[in-house]
Amino acid sequence: MRVDFAPLFSAITEMVDLQAATDAGGVFLRMMQSVVRFDDVVVFAYRDKERPLDLFSTFDAGDHEVFVSLYQAGPYLLDPFYHTARQGREGLFRMRELAPDRFFSSEYFRSYYSQTRLSEEVGFFVPLDGGITVVLSLMRREGTGVFPAGEFAMLGYAQPLVSAFARRAWPNLGAQFDGTLGGGARGRRAEPASAADRVWRKLNLTEREAGIIELVLQGHSSESIGLRLGISTGTVKVHRRNVYRKLGISSQIQLLSIYLQNLER
Known part of the structure; x- marks a missing residue:
């Protein structure tokens, strides 16, 4: 052009x-x-x-x-x-x-x-x-x-x-950000819990499980997650299987569905 x-x-x-x-x-x-x-x-x-x-x-x-x-x-x-x-x-x-x-x-x-x-x-x-x-x-x-x-x-x-x-x-x-949160507060602003954090707590996931599952949903492979978190690929897969069992699901599409449904509540 x-x-x-x-x-x-x-x-x-x-x-x-x-x-x-x-x-x-x-x-x-x-x-x-x-x-x-x-x-x-x-x-x-x-x-x-x-x-x-x-x-x-x-x-x-x-x-x-x-x-x-x-x-x-x-x-x-x-x-x-x-x-x-x-x-x-x-x-x-x-x-x-x-x-x-x-x-x-x-x-x-x-x-x-x-x-x-x-x-x-x-x-x-x-x-x-x-x-x-x-x-x-x-x-x-x-x-x-x-x-x-x-x-x-x-x-x-x-x-x-x-x-x-x-x-x-x-x-x-x-x-503007403070206005969307109700504003008016002064001093140091604490980092807020995201909607995702609230979902993981509601689903009773541990901090490690939540971190791994969030990376799965973002599109990281088990190998990529292991490198980012400094753990083995096998450990990533074990955590992922444990989460699927805890949530009673067997696929990533079910995982995303549960995630999105809980975000909307």
Whole structure:
């Protein structure tokens, strides 16, 4: 795709003049449209284990239900972008770079992510103060195909500008997160228990069992889990069998179903 410099410079001017986040997403959209081709944009803010904030998106009502409302209800907890954001990493990443080794064959992928019908998703990760990371995602649908190497390289050149813009556009997200939690508290904020933590407690899983099963649902193989946790593959499989027996299930699809059902309660 040829760069369209007139709208690009216009969007950059809007970035420089931006005083508040009222149209920050729209400014970002216009700048990216002048550089690469894509189908949709969504911008989320993440903090610790909390429900992500929806800062901007371009979806119609039906797609908004899948990409935003349903995502915020619980599936975000299994999203590679969510886990990368919690690590505070900065940069531009393709989803497939961040996904666990069995992500694209996982029940999470088949049951939720495949509903998005995306060919590829890339994200600008921008850490802010207060343990918050803003992720500005560009999505290409199945009919559009993945981002070509040249366009992805162009996005890489834009990454420092996007990071500077996001820090200017969304400077007070901590207050928004606090508002969703009831706000008003001062002093050090304790890390909240996530919806997933509550599910594991409700299902009476030990901390080790919960850690392993969460990685299973994210799409990690037993080998990958063993490497992450510093235990043998055999030990991982024993814990997994014990959880399946405790829950009275025999497959990952049943595990995901129980997980999602308990998230909704």
